[in-house]
Amino acid sequence: MAVLDVESRIQSICWDVLKRSDLGLDHDLMEAGMDSLAAVEIVTRVELDFGVDVVDAIFETPTVRQLAALVRRSARDDGSAGPAAGAPAAWQPPDTRNFLDLIAAAADRYGDRPYLLQADGEARDISFAEVLAFTRGCAALLDEHGVPPGGRVAMVLHNSSLAALLFLGVVGAQRVLVPLNPKSGPAELEAQLAHAEPALVLGRQSTSTKLSPGTSWLSVDDEAGFIGNVLTKGAGEPGRPSALDSSGELDAVVVYTSGSTGTPKGVVLSHRSLISGAVAMAEWAKAGEDDVFLNVNPLFHAGGQMFPTLTPLWCGGRSVCVRSEAALARFWTYVDRFQPTWTLVVNAYLAHLAEKPERPAARSLQGVLAGGSPLSPALIHRFESTFGIPVYQVYGMTELATITTVEPRDRKPGDTRTAGLPVACSQVRVVGLDGSDVPAGDNGEVLLTGANLFTRYENAPELTAERLRDGWIHTGDLGQLDAGGELTIVDRLDSMVIVNGENVYPAEIESVVPHLAGIEDAVVTALPHPVTGVELVLVYKLLPSAAADEDVWRATLLKHVSTFKVPRRFVALKELDVEEFPRTPLGKIVRPDVQRLAVEHLS
Known part of the structure; x- marks a missing residue:
């Protein structure tokens, strides 16, 4: 049984x-x-869930974490594998599943x-009671x-307290x-x-x-004034x-995202999806009433909705919602x-x-x-050593309310960096071409x-059926799980190119950048030869x-990748007649756009 599976289920029992619902893993x-x-x-x-008798120890194991450890030890000692004939205990969504x-x-x-908490130019703080009043309004x-x-x-707004209130209030108003x-x-x-056909659009007059x-x-x-009127x-x-x-x-919500493909699609997330993700992240962060979440992710992305907005609502913390460009x-x-305790940023x-x-x-x-794109261990080390603040990589997608895996809290300096373990409400598999799970370490x-899984793609039943099969979303990402269950993302499946019969994934080369x-930033493209x-x-x-200095770059690349993976050409971005890489709103370089520019200017 996985540690998180046992802990989250026992915590859910104790909450109930x-x-x-504010009970943490280490609360007495x-x-x-x-x-x-x-x-x-x-x-x-x-006992019903795990087949383990803890009656003699319940008052000697005063925290959820200690009780879970006892359950796991007892299960190993008596050969029990827990519920469902060896299946890990299923994560139970919270009883509260509607905004x-x-x-x-x-x-x-x-x-x-x-x-x-009021940010730049805003009138005052908003209380939990006022969030309910705003929802009624x-x-x-x-x-x-x-x-x-x-x-x-529809809401067409940059981050602000009003944007956060409308996110909660509109969805809370059903x-x-x-x-x-x-x-x-x-x-x-x-x-x-x-495409979405909203009955009403909210935003600034200049946008209209x-x-x-x-x-x-x-x-x-x-x-x-708008907040005041709605509260009234x-x-x-x-x-x-x-x-x-x-x-x-x-x-x-219906969240429009291009992911890594460049083609926007409407991802429909349910109340259950967003709340499950928020609660699972509260468990990971051990979040409570003293926590403050700095929200610098746009609320038109699920990354701004779930962890920095809903998690503090669940645990009694506070949230500050600021425009991304201002925060940068x-x-x-x-x-x-x-004095925030947590924030979620793009790399x-x-x-x-x-x-x-x-x-x-x-x-x-x-x-x-x-998260949002590959993150080099060198950059993590530089940030952590400069500021003394831990960095935790996350991986996910809008289709699972953004965060599906996160690095363990006990990560030590020098440990191998990965995309982390699944959050309590999620599950991860890595499969081969035949659909069967591959061994640990294989791509x-x-x-x-998980409970945070999306419902469908808006007005796209064929795409939904193609991507969502038997309850699992096929991400199109190439990755591997290690023996401890931690995920590493290698590249996009559709990014692979074949050079002289050898499979090459550009992300492996880009990890050496x-x-x-x-070099400030770079992307690998492929031209016909x-x-x-x-x-x-x-x-x-x-x-x-x-x-x-192309000679130095080639020598450096040869220390990290095979000879056939070293690019034959190095081209400055300005040679493609652009000054900046094309990026998604989350900061990812749009590889297809760079590929198109390279073909137009270099072929």
């Missing part, structure tokens, strides 16, 4: 029995209210304590605008939110709105000018609203001001911060979670599933004041 059960009757119920449920129930429970539990506002429960509302990037061009916005006349648009330029509406609503469905299976420029200013943040002279005045961050396609003197089939080309951008 003790009515304490007796201090949390476990009396004799509660202990009997916990013992009974543990409205989560918001109401947080309001009851934490009341007037601050939840959203949203329901009334949307009723006024003819958007029924289950109807769709509508479906379609968050869109305000930096998108008119054609892309029009296409996404036509990008769209054709006739769009049902509600301007929110006066953010403080909420205060005037009698009684407490009720969720349409408590199973969590209703649609919550003033990251340590925000850290010093708000480009780490490189940017490590190159700058600014340093935080005090260390509040327990860790920086980083194969990464498959994912941090060792190439003077009459003899070898293709030739590898490394397209690079230099650091300021650096000079190209």
